[in-house]
Amino acid sequence: MSALKHYAHLLVSLAVTVLIGGFLTAALVRLSPGFGVDEHSLDPTRDVAGMQARQAARPEQRGFLAYSLRHTAAMFRGDLGVSRNWNRPVTDLLRERWPVTAQLMGVGILGGWALALAFALPAAIFPNRIWNAVAAGLSGLLLCVPSAALALLIFVYAGPVRAVVALAVFPRIFQYLQNVLSHAAAEPHVMAARARGISPGRILLWHILPVAAPQVLALAGVSVSMAFGAAVAVEVVCDFPGIGQLAWKAALARDLPLLVTLTMLVTLATQMANAVAGMVSGERGEVGA
Amino acid sequence: MKRTRSQKSEVRSQKKAGAGLLSSVFCLLSSACRRFHTRNLAWIFLALLFLAALFSDRIAGASYAHQFRDFPSAPISWRFLLGTDALGRDRLARLLAATRISLLLAPAAAVFSTALATLIGGLAGYRGGLIDRIAVRAIDLMLSLPWIFLLIAARALLPLNVSPAVSVLITFALLGALGWAGPARVIRAGVRDMRSSDFLLQARACGCRGFRLLLRQLAPNLKPVLLAQFWTAIPLFILSEANLGLLGLGVSDPLPSWGNLLRELETDLAFNPGIVACLALMLAVLGCFRVVTEQKTEVRIQKSEDRSQNNSLRGRPLII
Secondary structure, three states, X not given: OHHHHHHHHHHHHHHHHHHHHHHHHHHHHHHOOOOOOOXXXXXXOOOHXXXXXXXXXXXXXXXXXXXXHHHHHHHHOOOOOEOOOOOOEHHXXXXXXXXXXXXXXXXXXXXXXXXXXXXXXXXXXXXXXXHHHHHHHHHHHHHOOOHHHXXXXXXXXXXXXXXXXXXXXXXXXXXXXXXXXHHHHOOXXXXXXXXXXXXXXXXXXXXXXXXXXXXXXXXXXXXXXXXXXXXXXXXXXXXXXXXXXXXXXXXXXXXXXXXXXXXXXXXXXXXXXXXXXXXXXXXXXXXXX | OXXXXXXHHXXXXXXXXXXXXXXXHHHHHHHHHHHHHHHHHHHXXXXXXXXXXXXXXXXXXXXXOOEOXXXXXXXXXXXXXXXXXXXXXXXXXXXXXXXXXXXXXHHHHHHHHHHHHHHHHHHHHHHOHHHXXXXXXXXXHHHHOOHHHHHHHHHHHOOOOXXXXXXXXXXXXXXXXXXXXXXXXXXXXXXXXXHOOHHHHHHHHOXXXXXHHHHHHHHHHHHHHHHHHHHHHHHHHHHHHHHHHHOOOOOOOOOOOHHHHHOHHHHOOOOOHHHHHHHHHHHHHHHHHHHHHHHHHHHXXXXXXXXXXXXXXXXXXXXX
16 A cells, blocks of 8 residues: 555656646746747738737747646647647657657667676676776766767767767766675675685675665666767767757757657656666665665 | 794784785875875866966967968968867967866856755755755756756757857856756755754754854855865866857857867868867866866765764854
């Protein structure tokens, strides 16, 4: 019963956060300078009265609160509105573009985690000063390069652009992962296992990873947000038709329906990832305890 | 005189203990020296760079906006140490001016964001209840949106056709205004820990209330946390500005910024030492900030732990 209450509370807080995010974005877009200016109004051949009538007929011009409520209610019915900039339903735009972003993020998250684990695991089992220095140097270097610059550099020199997300995610995960694993490796039970001559692989699998698992899983949730941030830069710089590029264009064009929907979806995705990671890590923690 | 076996073993153990003590002292000293050197080198580099950036016109011999129309895209030479860009502007002058902007405005934005975080996190942690719940929800919301997405969305919604000076201010003000969520969470946790401490109890018993308590009692004890957040924010803001500039939403021309300068990669596809120098300088500055941040954080946290131990033992002298 208490678990059910916990999940219900989680769902409600998720919905409230997403709604507040959407509402705040809508307010920001509505108040931004240049909102509602139609590019057709610059055309001198158009009829002024007709233009004004068209402008007034727009749902977002009538009243901000009413528009926000109507938009939210329509979202619950599955209608995400029509993009002003693209003049197409937002659902269609998302359907077309999400595979590009999903692929980019998937490759990035897997690659970033693989790199981070490849550097952090050996350091936890066989602590070595040179290995640690190489790993810290590489992650420090990548942490100091803006992801857009990294994408541009790799793009200019015809490198694998899809690897940029992995290279952006790796240093952020590695630093935390190394801390967690080194703390777990210094626990008394691990030292006792070492003293008893248990093999390093067995120590890692049975003694270090179970202790570090809750924090590592929590990190997995956060890495979704990191990957999306890097994917936005990569898509804009390399002209990939994904959700990140769509968000950038929507922001530049002050496309209210698209931007509100994207903000709500991104908030939902990152909150869901964090919630799932939190639930799994919580269960792992309980099992461990 | 012959030594017995027990005497010999005693001498051997004393020697071992002495060697162990010596080696540990040596390790501590070498580590301290290494830290001292790394930190001081980082500080010296940043200070020299800041001075060079302040006097960029004199060092480069030209203003960042001056166009040498006879020398567009000039290669490296004694006259133009990093060459010129497509409009004939000296890259060294532009690089130093961009450094000046980043080194002046990123700390200013960090001060703003830390102040905002202190206000929100401090109030939420101290008052609790509804204020705390609202603040936590706001922090969750800000942290759930990817940082770059949030920046792009917020920056694009602010005026874009503004003067270069205003665009610089808008960019860094935005960074400061949006970067409060992470620090606020840490500060809130710090304040919640302190809420039940002895020195606050004593202060409350002496009649210290409200903002006075927050400013005179909590803030000084939060100083280590605040400084750590401030130092962490600076490289983050420098990187974010570069990212925004690269995406065309940062500082507008002719004012240079690191993002603007790196944007030249889009048009100048050949290997360009000027752009490489910009990237290298940025890496060096961010690396130095990382060294300074790590050591500041370590030192401050240590001091904070020591102080909290002292507080719990003796009670903090009241400043009401």
